[in-house]
Amino acid sequence: MSDVFVTVEPEGRKIRSIAGVTLLDAFAASGVSVRSECGGRGACGKCKVFVTEKKRINEVTDQEKQVLTREEAALNMRLACQVYLEGDLTVMIPVESRVRQRRIQVAGVDVTLELSPAIRKLRAQPSPPSLLDTQTYSERLLRFLEETYDLRGLTIGYEALKKLPGALNASHRDVTATVWNSREVIDVEAGDTTQRAYGLAVDIGTSKIVGQLVSLDDGQVVATSSLENPQIIHGEDVISRITFASASEAGLDQLQSIVLDGINAVASRVCEQAGVHATHLYEMTLVGNSAMHHLLLHIPPLSLALAPYVPTVKSSLNLRPKELALQMNEGGNIHLLPLVAGFVGADNIAGILSTRVHKSEELSLLIDIGTNTEVNLGNREGLLCCSCASGPAFEGAHIRDGMKAVQGAIERVSIDANDHAVHFKVIGGGKPVGICGSAMIDILAEMFRHNLVDRTGRINEKASTERIRKANASLEFVVAWREETDKDEDIVITQGDIRELQLAKAAIYAGCAILMKRRAVSHEAIEKIYFAGAFGNYIDSENAKLIGIIPDVSTENVVFVGNSALSGARMALLSTEMRREATDLSQQLTYVELGAASNFSDELISATYLPHKDLTRFPSAHQIVDNNSRTG
């Protein structure tokens, strides 16, 4: 047998093979990854390559004539499984024929994912019936899929059944079947529509619904859109919505129907942006906290708000579009990721999925800050989680000049050590109208650093700055003078605001502390902190540590991961393996109910200090505390 050499572009890699084998087999033997769904029968059309320099190979086969378009053939495109090597050859493997691995963009984390979506679109050419072979059309289709793609035990869904005769007739029995979970044919279309497969990952936040339209063929995000959660008109926070939904059946009806409207609005926007027809939207993966989950499903949510805070259901669910009146392919699937507990939802599981802390050797802390802040501690040997009632202070509520991180909000603040001049940065530029969460952290940290507040959070009345003043018998610190602002008064942080921030940060740290105690580790053992949440990307981690929101780990090990819940939902859309991991997490995460922890109040009170009552936990803050106590 004579050796032949194949040069594989664009890498220019040269592989050795022998005459007589197919190009696909030569690839496989040399570890060149090329897609193939039909096992080399020339049926799936996935292993397309360009033959750029042709020596001796066989003529285009009948199978290729069926699968390749005229244009593709004119460009010397061939199916690797149909090319038999006879001499040396140069081929180019186009991106769409490469094995489907994809780096998932999670801010701060690199994840490589083998694409294995629940949705697969497969070409099928079932044979025609005759008087002697009267198998039904659905049996013929299923038989073809079994024989060609080794899909055994497939069934055909009702929506696909209705479309089957029309699709077969319109295309002379050359159709594309959409298969869900290697289990059910959910759609049939005339011709080759294999590349028109889309999914929508949705994060249903208490305040925002964010959706990403993703190509299930190549894993690319093709459009993103978000919307204020329309439930907000019935309450800003989870508890008030639960109360509203529990007051009457009509309340629950309403909260469900408006959030579904919201999801439909996001879906139709992203489809429009990307020019995708809703019938090609085959799956949605939804994540959200447990209250969002129950309201979406019209499950009475009261038990989530009452001890022992037990959900009605926590396992993952697959629903039909008709069951939720969501606009997508009618045979499609809506996958809800599982919950962990009443206050730890699918968004937390999605966050873990995307940061991979459950697969990492590093002992990691994953903190998703919101009105409820979820904290996870652990690694691949196990994870603890809890929910901290941190409240909406960091989102601006209960803070005199607080606001969300939108245009006009001060987002970054520093205070001059000498003259206490305040430098700030405003979202969108221009003059500020208020302060958002990241700036609150900066202000509190800078005031502490420069001895303008003491360890108990009291504003230092004796500090030599006119920015500290008394108003209504209470102290306050002026962040921006009236003339610097876009409103009619100074922007200030009051003593009351600082108390709110102390409670909020104490709630978060106390959660971390109780998990650390349960795991019997100190801050020194923590190798990574992942910071998630809407404002996570804009926090100064030095400042966050200084006021004691998070344990004292070195700054380079603090990673901001943005909306990790949405990233996790996207991963679940692209990989059924991720769904299995999510189910495992739902069962294996150890939920710690903080209210039931005996040391909780002590931890909470100690954590209201800046950075903490127990300074041995915050060695990096020692010097500042020492300085302050000398000068204070």
Next chain:
Amino acid sequence: MSDVFVTVEPEGRKIRSIAGVTLLDAFAASGVSVRSECGGRGACGKCKVFVTEKKRINEVTDQEKQVLTREEAALNMRLACQVYLEGDLTVMIPVESRVRQRRIQVAGVDVTLELSPAIRKLRAQPSPPSLLDTQTYSERLLRFLEETYDLRGLTIGYEALKKLPGALNASHRDVTATVWNSREVIDVEAGDTTQRAYGLAVDIGTSKIVGQLVSLDDGQVVATSSLENPQIIHGEDVISRITFASASEAGLDQLQSIVLDGINAVASRVCEQAGVHATHLYEMTLVGNSAMHHLLLHIPPLSLALAPYVPTVKSSLNLRPKELALQMNEGGNIHLLPLVAGFVGADNIAGILSTRVHKSEELSLLIDIGTNTEVNLGNREGLLCCSCASGPAFEGAHIRDGMKAVQGAIERVSIDANDHAVHFKVIGGGKPVGICGSAMIDILAEMFRHNLVDRTGRINEKASTERIRKANASLEFVVAWREETDKDEDIVITQGDIRELQLAKAAIYAGCAILMKRRAVSHEAIEKIYFAGAFGNYIDSENAKLIGIIPDVSTENVVFVGNSALSGARMALLSTEMRREATDLSQQLTYVELGAASNFSDELISATYLPHKDLTRFPSAHQIVDNNSRTG
């Protein structure tokens, strides 16, 4: 161990047992059949008995206090599993505690069926959660059902999930769970609703929709109703409906939506008659011919009407109420029995189920007469079937004075041997307006018997009766003189009518003959003929044989089974075993395509003779034929 004796009423049977065992165990050891779903844990409440003469037994247990009502306790009702024998005892087993076997009323056939519906309603008392036991409510319910009823791998459906919190709250966690196919919880209600379980068996005929509401708890039919199939406005027969549905998408939409409306109307009528709420209607079993099946499902039906007459799907289907907009419990199930072929539908399978020919040793012929007449031949060693295009003559179409078997139709006719006076019976009494199918058979047979038509079907012009006359250059026979009728003219059978009837009966017999030939049997081997169909009960079988509709078997072996399709649908409702049998039948029935049989035209032409060209097949008609040929 001392012997104790239990007298079991109402039979008065005396069984021997030993002290210390439970009454339920004593029953089991002696072969007394009593219901029990929970394996004797006192949870299901199915093994209720009245203790009519109490000697020494234990006090009422805590489990009994939970399951028995105050009234039941006052009547000395006990759970057999909770009574420990200490001395002799007399008990009465009420009907509802007897093991659920039921004789199914199929006209002409006695079927005993063990009740095993797909729907089971089970009481459940899941334990409350606590901070230390935070399993979700659905997990608690499923765990209870697994532990109490040994139902493993159960899931909970979306509709049940939505109802779960409300049901648990309203009843202090004492609920009734409805389980489908030992697989999925589809409903949850507060309190004990175990007896409120209903199903609807529906036969979707081309001309009539008939529904029977059945208690799934005891197998009784509680209401029956029927309705003209509203599709009739788009064509009387299957082919014209297929044509209408194939002309436009709107046509298919319309035919589907009106038949669904029809089923909903029947369902709401029977529920109203029986005082049953639609939420307690958990299952429907639907049968119909293949065209009715496809139209109901909105599956384009054209392939059924074009060679090779292949359905899009023939396996049984389970659909959700939302998928078909049928009004019943939202978590319920719609079960469509499987088809056999393009012209042999689920109604034929249901007919076989109810006559049990597939389980019988007797070689049987099952004939369901309609516009298409299905014929089945075989026994437990195998069945052949075919569909005969017998046309609508027997329903009155194409017959001058023909009509359906409704009020005012002549249904029974005899002709005096001497004076040829005609005696007839009219449906509903009174004067007639036309002739229905059973009377057409009588007339043709009587005319043949008295030599008023010859073997070729020609009216005997020379017969000495004024009833035979010429009109419009053609012969006719007067059945009723104008003054005897409720119309302005005589009721007659024309030579043309007789030709139509000959073609119709020939089509049916030719089907029988081809199956007999395929099976290599003559009429002598046929041990039973089952005659089904709307008018089946009113046919005179001697006359049917004489004109050669059916093979020549002795009259006592011809059995009329009425709407056997509906009976079969009811059996499938009451027994999942019947569904398995239906699936087997769908795969194992050998469909014979008459159009492909080489001897079909010969058989058809020979069968147009009275009774048949080949008289050796009809020995009972010999004498009449001999007489006629002597006198003719």
